[in-house]
Amino acid sequence: MTDPIPVRPVAALECRTCGAGAPVDEHFCPQCSRILALGRHGDYFSFLGLPRKLTIAAHDLERRFRELSRQFHPDYFYNAAPTERLASLERSSYLNDAYRTLRNPVSRIEHLLAIEGLPAAKSEEGTAKVPPALLEEVFALNEELDEIRELRESGGEPAALGARLDAARRPIDRKREEHERQLQELAARWDVQEQAPASEKRATLEALRERLLERNYINNLLATIDREVASLQVQ
Amino acid sequence: MSHVVGIDLGTTNSLVAYVRNGVPQVIRDQSGDALVPSVVSIGEEGTVFVGREAQRRLITAPDRSVYSIKRFMGRGVEDVLSEASMLPFRVGGEAGGVVRVGVGGREFTPPEISAFVLKELKHRAEEFFREQGEFDFEVDRAVITVPAYFNDAQRTATRDAGRIAGLEVLRIINEPTAAALAYGLDKKNRGTIAVYDLGGGTFDISILKVEDGVFQVLSTNGDTHLGGDDIDHLLMRLVLDEIAHVARATAETVQTIRKAVIQAKLDLSEHDSTEIIVEPSADLPNGHRRRMTRAEFESLIAPLVERTLGPVRQALADAGLEPGDIDEAVLVGGSTRLPLVRRKVAELFGKTPHTELNPDEVVALGAALQADILISGRREMLLLDVTPLSLGIETMGGVTSKIIVRNSTIPASGREMFTTGVDNQTAVDVHVLQGERELATDCRSLAQFKLRGIPPMPAGLPRIEVRFQIDANGILSVAARELRTGIEQTIEVKPSYGLTDGEVERMLIESFEHAEADFEARLLIEERNEAESVIHATEKSLRHPDFEQVAQADLKPGEVERIRAALAQLKQAMPSTDREAIHARTHELNHATQHLAEVMMNRSVREALAGKNVTDV
Numbered sequence: 001m002t003d004p005i006p007v008r009p010v011a012a013l014e015c016r017t018c019g020a021g022a023p024v025d026e027h028f029c030p031q032c033s034r035i036l037a038l039g040r041h042g043d044y045f046s047f048l049g050l051p052r053k054l055t056i057a058a059h060d061l062e063r064r065f066r067e068l069s070r071q072f073h074p075d076y077f078y079n080a081a082p083t084e085r086l087a088s089l090e091r092s093s094y095l096n097d098a099y100r101t102l103r104n105p106v107s108r109i110e111h112l113l114a115i116e117g118l119p120a121a122k123s124e125e126g127t128a129k130v131p132p133a134l135l136e137e138v139f140a141l142n143e144e145l146d147e148i149r150e151l152r153e154s155g156g157e158p159a160a161l162g163a164r165l166d167a168a169r170r171p172i173d174r175k176r177e178e179h180e181r182q183l184q185e186l187a188a189r190w191d192v193q194e195q196a197p198a199s200e201k202r203a204t205l206e207a208l209r210e211r212l213l214e215r216n217y218i219n220n221l222l223a224t225i226d227r228e229v230a231s232l233q234v235q
Numbered sequence: 236m237s238h239v240v241g242i243d244l245g246t247t248n249s250l251v252a253y254v255r256n257g258v259p260q261v262i263r264d265q266s267g268d269a270l271v272p273s274v275v276s277i278g279e280e281g282t283v284f285v286g287r288e289a290q291r292r293l294i295t296a297p298d299r300s301v302y303s304i305k306r307f308m309g310r311g312v313e314d315v316l317s318e319a320s321m322l323p324f325r326v327g328g329e330a331g332g333v334v335r336v337g338v339g340g341r342e343f344t345p346p347e348i349s350a351f352v353l354k355e356l357k358h359r360a361e362e363f364f365r366e367q368g369e370f371d372f373e374v375d376r377a378v379i380t381v382p383a384y385f386n387d388a389q390r391t392a393t394r395d396a397g398r399i400a401g402l403e404v405l406r407i408i409n410e411p412t413a414a415a416l417a418y419g420l421d422k423k424n425r426g427t428i429a430v431y432d433l434g435g436g437t438f439d440i441s442i443l444k445v446e447d448g449v450f451q452v453l454s455t456n457g458d459t460h461l462g463g464d465d466i467d468h469l470l471m472r473l474v475l476d477e478i479a480h481v482a483r484a485t486a487e488t489v490q491t492i493r494k495a496v497i498q499a500k501l502d503l504s505e506h507d508s509t510e511i512i513v514e515p516s517a518d519l520p521n522g523h524r525r526r527m528t529r530a531e532f533e534s535l536i537a538p539l540v541e542r543t544l545g546p547v548r549q550a551l552a553d554a555g556l557e558p559g560d561i562d563e564a565v566l567v568g569g570s571t572r573l574p575l576v577r578r579k580v581a582e583l584f585g586k587t588p589h590t591e592l593n594p595d596e597v598v599a600l601g602a603a604l605q606a607d608i609l610i611s612g613r614r615e616m617l618l619l620d621v622t623p624l625s626l627g628i629e630t631m632g633g634v635t636s637k638i639i640v641r642n643s644t645i646p647a648s649g650r651e652m653f654t655t656g657v658d659n660q661t662a663v664d665v666h667v668l669q670g671e672r673e674l675a676t677d678c679r680s681l682a683q684f685k686l687r688g689i690p691p692m693p694a695g696l697p698r699i700e701v702r703f704q705i706d707a708n709g710i711l712s713v714a715a716r717e718l719r720t721g722i723e724q725t726i727e728v729k730p731s732y733g734l735t736d737g738e739v740e741r742m743l744i745e746s747f748e749h750a751e752a753d754f755e756a757r758l759l760i761e762e763r764n765e766a767e768s769v770i771h772a773t774e775k776s777l778r779h780p781d782f783e784q785v786a787q788a789d790l791k792p793g794e795v796e797r798i799r800a801a802l803a804q805l806k807q808a809m810p811s812t813d814r815e816a817i818h819a820r821t822h823e824l825n826h827a828t829q830h831l832a833e834v835m836m837n838r839s840v841r842e843a844l845a846g847k848n849v850t851d852v
Contacts, residue, residue: 066449074707078609093648
């Protein structure tokens with residue numbers, strides 16, 4: 001979902017109207033000014049004219065989105081030639097995808113990892129094995145949850161069990177907050193690493209990916225606790 | 236240049252509007268009425284009546300008349316059987332297929348019924364442009380609105396209806412978004428707007444952000460089976476229970492009750508109490524009367540109004556907003572005239588909602604503006620709408636895998652990779668779904684198709700990319716390619732609750748074949764109207780207190796008898812569908828009364844001159 005759509009394996013675009021060549025980040029032909037078909041596009045950042053950085057001002061992103069929408073939207077190509085109409089549809093779809101992806105800080109990082117060539121940090125992966133950094137918390141939580149479930153099934157006092165769930169949740173919440181902080185730090189580090197050696201940049205990306213996987217795992221743990229709270233309330 | 240219009244194809248009423256010099260206006264009939272009731276009735280000879288005439292026939296020929304067809308658009312038989320019990324027409328069709336309604340010995344799909352309404356609107360607009368002295372008065376293109384929460388099948392059914400009516404559907408747009416456009420909130424404001432649209436059969440909530448003339452929908456939610464009809468049904472059940480011991484619920488009785496409760500509902504928006512007056516009918520010779528206070532009415536409908544608040548909260552949550560973040564709330568749809576609805580909305584958002592524009596007309600005005608944007612290429616305003624429901628496919632174990640999530644700005648695209656499960660497999664089945672639930676069986680089935688022509692390879696080796704494209708109408712198309720060979724796949728999409736292109740084509744051709752009969756029906760109605768006004772004028776003269784005196788003094792012998800005979804002849808011809816006969820007898824009556832009319836006229840002139848008031852004559 002977050003990967004850019006590979007369309008044609010070309011680095012430059014060719015205008016289907018006049019045949020002129022155009023750089024991949026152009027939206028309109030420099031020669032005849034017709035809308036260009038969507039080629040194999042670089043990425044969402046460059047499509048929106050943004051540097052490949054993780055800090056994006058919301059109002060700037062919104063403004064770019066509105067401006068490009070006004071240029072591409074199929075409403076304005078209703079009477080155009082079929083190739084231009086298709087180009088407008090493709091560019092608008094891509095723009096909408098780019099906007100949705102970059103608006104959210106987490107999907108923004110996922111997209112960066114994808115275009116920098118790191119394997120995707122999909123949420124399913126997060127449930128497969130426990131990330132080493134969370135072993136302690138997961139172990140403690142699972143033990144506590146097992147006990148609470150047993151007590152619930154044998155008719156334990158819901159209020160008391162609810163309090164235990166709350167207590168079990170606290171360390172996980174703390175861990176999550178810590179992770180959010182780390183993600184922000186890593187994002188800020190990436191943004192100033194433009195001139196840094198490739199190995200350092202790679203290390204930041206690897207760390208970002210690691211944090212994302214852990215974050216998914218933490219979210220799953222919190223969801224498990226929520227389900228347990230819900231089954232207490234049912235009783 | 237032929238004309239483009241905006242059409243609000245409503246559950247209860249439909250309207251058509253156009254833009255002149257940048258200003259949208261609804262098109263009215265001679266009596267100033269903009270609403271065309273979305274009712275279709277099939278006459279005994281197969282002629283089709285639409286609008287007011289069809290609405291009258293709901294009482295006289297309930298089993299030949301169809302209303303609220305919008306609730307059936309793009310749906311299957313199993314979806315609608317529960318509500319079919321309240322309807323006078325027969326609802327059928329194959330299980331798992333599109334609904335068919337049986338009226339007047341013919342079967343119609345919902346898009347065909349809607350096409351009759353669209354044709355009536357097209358005709359109304361063409362008459363209007365002709366009267367304006369336009370040389371080319373043809374209306375051949377339209378923007379048609381749908382509830383924001385309509386799914387792909389419902390949108391496609393609406394577009395099909397337009398095609399069957401002979402219209403090029405420029406765009407399907409969402410009703411709340413159209414309303415926001417009509418309010419022109421971009422001119423005064425930069426902010427966040429909530430549009431609450433409660434119509435005859437559907438409920439929508441849309442949250443929009445307006446800036447720089449761009450109307451960007453942040454989220455939408457709703458219920459395509461919640462509206463004024465449901466309020467009517469509650470009241471009808473109440474009355475039916477009360478008369479259960481005296482009358483059977485025949486179609487005629489049910490329609491008489493429906494008419495009475497709708498009137499009472501309208502009254503209760505203006506007054507604190509009213510009386511439900513059911514006119515006497517064959518099964519209910521004494522009729523039925525019952526007082527109802529607004530308090531009683533509101534406690535009856537409160538659960539329905541409450542049901543709208545769930546979608547509102549969900550839409551706010553999806554937009555990441557709190558009720559207090561909403562700068563403007565806008566009310567759309569006839570059912571928002573209910574004081575209870577206005578109170579609830581004001582309470583929720585903590586501000587008085589906009590009601591300046593007629594809630595029945597505002598959607599058509601917005602549709603006309605959008606049509607104007609499309610054909611003129613003007614760029615002051617832009618609508619960016621969203622897809623209301625997530626799009627997904629069925630994966631192993633019947634689980635839904637989402638490809639385009641709900642509230643994604645449209646147009647939107649997504650893709651999914653498929654491969655084969657056994658060696659040399661050359662086809663893969665794909666099941667496309669719409670909805671938010673985890674299991675495929677809980678989602679709406681949109682289409683099933685087979686990816687064919689996969690090159691024989693070991694299992695798991697083919698890489699088939701299926702691309703899903705939702706266009707600016709919110710309608711899906713699918714394309715696929717095997718990436719190793721680059722071969723484009725042929726996709727036969729079988730819509731689960733829709734018509735195939737072939738069926739739409741056939742219906743379009745059939746509608747041309749019926750066009751002559753429909754034209755005849757219109758002429759007949761016009762002829763009857765003319766005859767009625769001549770009968771009325773004649774009877775008025777005959778009842779005049781001075782008539783006997785006039786007859787004695789000024790009329791020739793036998794003239795009164797000739798008038799009475801001609802009148803009786805015409806009245807006898809009225810129920811027939813022989814247009815020529817009605818026309819001839821109208822002409823005869825006109826002729827027979829010509830002298831009388833002159834005499835009466837002269838007399839009133841003389842009396843006026845003598846100081847007697849004309850109105851006394």
